[in-house]
Amino acid sequence: MNYLHSDKIKELEVKSDEIRKLMTGNLFAVEQECTTCSLGVVDFLTLLYFHVLKHDPKDPEWKERDRLILSSDHICLALYATMAHAGYFPVEKLKTLRKFGSRPQDYPTRAFLPGIKKNSGLLGSLSQAVGMTIADRMDHKRSRDKFFYCLLGDKELQEDQNWEAISLAGREQLHNLVAIIGRNNIQTGGLKENTIPFEPVVDKFEEFNWHVLNASINDFDDMDNAIGQAQSVFAKPTVIFVQ
Amino acid sequence: MSKEIYLNPKIFSNTEETEQLSIHQGFDEGLLIAGDNDERVVALCSDPTRSEKVSLFAKEYPGRFFKNDLAEESMFSVALGMATMGKIPFVLLPKLFSPGKNCEQIKAAMYxxxxxxxxxxxxSGVFAGSYKGTLQTIEDIALIRSMSQMTILAPCDAIEAQKATVYAAQIDGPVYIRFPQEETSIITTDETPFEIGKAEVFFRPDGDVDVGVIASGHLVYNAIRAAKDLDDEGVRVRVLNLSTIKPMDIDAVVKLGTQTGKIVIIEECQTVGGVGSAVAEVLAQIAPAKMRFIGACDMSGISDGRMPHPGIDIENIKNTIRELYVQ
Known part of the structure; x- marks a missing residue:
């Protein structure tokens, strides 16, 4: 990954604004739910698709690409706009959101959108990311050629399957797995503190052999530094908690 | 007895003389062959040191074997992740966990x-070794049959299990293979034809027939033995081995229903939503027949590992066929 210099940050800021415009101009007319969540991750997806990820929009099935596993797929509006801006499909297609057979569906659907490797709609993608990382290790041992980034929300940590995955990833020392967990402390039904408590979550991850980092998801430089650190961690998966 | 399908010639010997083999062993051998044929085949297992082991494959290909321990919910999602990376994962889980505890993951991950x-x-079924009562999986067919794109196989013995496993690896889609834990009688031979989606007549393939029996899994043995006994009584019974429960061999099922008008289903699972239900869905539309269902009828598993389930033993099968015959 290249150093994120000031010119590159300005370039990313411009792209990020353009992606937000694509969302407000094309997608929000159809979808009014989860709009703020989607807007909140645009900076992060911009950083990934235009700086961090090893990928090729012209060859979405390129085997050596990095993988982004979107567990919080209710923010897929941001993903669609970012992928369109990156060249995976024409931006005009964004207007066809939810239409039968169109590329952007309610939830990412691999049959309709090149670059999506799994359909989603149910939570639990961290386990799938663990499986992808283990499969890569079966083929390439412990290489650092490829990274697997899984974006999920803090409310998902109330689901038991994720803790099985967290335990498994730590045991298997999956160094090229990076989980990015949004901590907005709120979910449908109220504040997180009034639902199932999950603190001290940092201690829990460290007990499961994870490297824990914190970063601001809307700060390109901060986020880039965290991902850079995650890529250099030895024999541990990394979790980056983002506000 | 059908000559063309080369069944085990000792099938009508005393039960003690018929070779007994674990269907699991046949699966294990089949998985090794599938692994030899295709390097994309990998295996996930909850605990290889116990009875759900995949010892042959794990020994030959340790780098393609992954032990997930008892993280049973995530196991199928992990397998999905592997599949999206180009692997063909075989996932072994015992007891009611699969399918059962993980139905959401199977739905999301697989089909x-x-x-x-x-x-x-x-x-699967009531012959689950030491797994008794609530740990027995007899709801599996009803659960997994409702999932679209799922192929469901129930091999009748260890030899057919080996073939089913090899062919399952070649299908580009999700497959569920069920078998009991205990040893069962060898019915087929290496020469017996096997094809996914095709049901074979294993007894009385030609001539007139009074009652049709459709059996699935290792109970095909009991069905054939019962048919042979009834032959001596003058009741002519044709036995169909329904080794592929889904997609069903509609032609074979309809043909048997048309020929006899009387069908007995023998299955080792809940009759509600099970194999019989699947057959009835076909016959009711194309060739309505009088039907009897032998299986776990709205009950939990009661096998203690030695005694046969009261409904699926040879004597009860014969009684049910006789009762339908005189209708």
């Missing part, structure tokens, strides 16, 4: 994505 993950129910 929604139509990935080639193979689910192995290694303790």
């Amino acid at each position: 929604c994505n139509n990935v080639p993950v193979k689910i192995i129910g290694s303790h």
Whole structure:
């Protein structure tokens, strides 16, 4: 990954604004739910698709690409706009959101959108990311050629399957797995503190052999530094908690 | 007895003389062959040191074997992740966990994505060894049959299990293979034809017939033995081995229903939503027949590992066929 210099940050800021415009101009007319969540991750997806990820929009099935596993797929509006801006499909297609057979569906659907490797709609993608990382290790041992980034929300940590995955990833020392967990402390039904408590979550991850980092998801430089650190961690998966 | 399908010639010997083999062993051998044929085949297992082991494959290909311990919910999602990376995962889980505890994961991971993950129910039915009562999986067919794109196989013995496993690896989609944990009688031979989606007549393939029996899994043995006994009484019974429960061989089922008008289903699972229900869905539309269902009828598993389930033993099968015959 290249150093994120000031010119590159300005370039990313411009792209990020353009992606937000694509969302407000094309997608929000159809979808009014989860709009703020989607807007909140645009900076992060911009950083990934235009700086961090090893990928090729012209060859979405390129085997050596990095993988982004979107567990919080209710923010897929941001993903669609970012992928369109990156060249995976024409931006005009964004207007066809939810239409039968169109590329952007309610939830990412691999049959309709090149670059999506799994359909989603149910939570639990961290386990799938663990499986992808283990499969890569079966083929390439412990290489650092490829990274697997899984974006999920803090409310998902109330689901038991994720803790099985967290335990498994730590045991298997999956160094090229990076989980990015949004901590907005709120979910449908109220504040997180009034639902199932999950603190001290940092201690829990460290007990499961994870490297824990914190970063601001809307700060390109901060986020880039965290991902850079995650890529250099030895024999541990990394979790980056983002506000 | 059908000559063309080369069944085990000792099939009508005393039960003690008929070779007994664990269907699990046949699966294990089949998985090794599938692994030899295709390097994309990998195996996930909850605990290889116990009875759900995949010892042959794990020994030959340790780098393609992954032990997930008892993280049973995430196991299928892990398998999906592997499948999206180009692998063909075989997932072994015992007891009611598979399918059961993990139905949401199977739905999301497998058939929604139509990935080639193979689910192995290694303790299905009432003959589940030490797994008794609530741990027995007899609801599996009803649960997994409702999932679209799922192929469901129930091999009748260890030899057919080996073939089924090899062919399952070649299907580009999810497959569920079920078999009991205990040893069962060898019915077929290496020469017996096997094809996914095709049901073979294993007894009385030609001539007139009074009652049709459709059996699935190792109970095909009991069905053939019962048919042979009834032959001596003058009741002519044709036995169909329904080794592929889904997609069903509609032609074979309809043909038997048309020929006899009387069908007995023998299955080792809940009759509600089970094999009989699947057959009835076909016959009711194309060739309505009088039907009797032998299986776990709205009950939990009661096998203690030695005694046969009261409904699926040879004597009860004969009684049911006789009762339908005089209708």
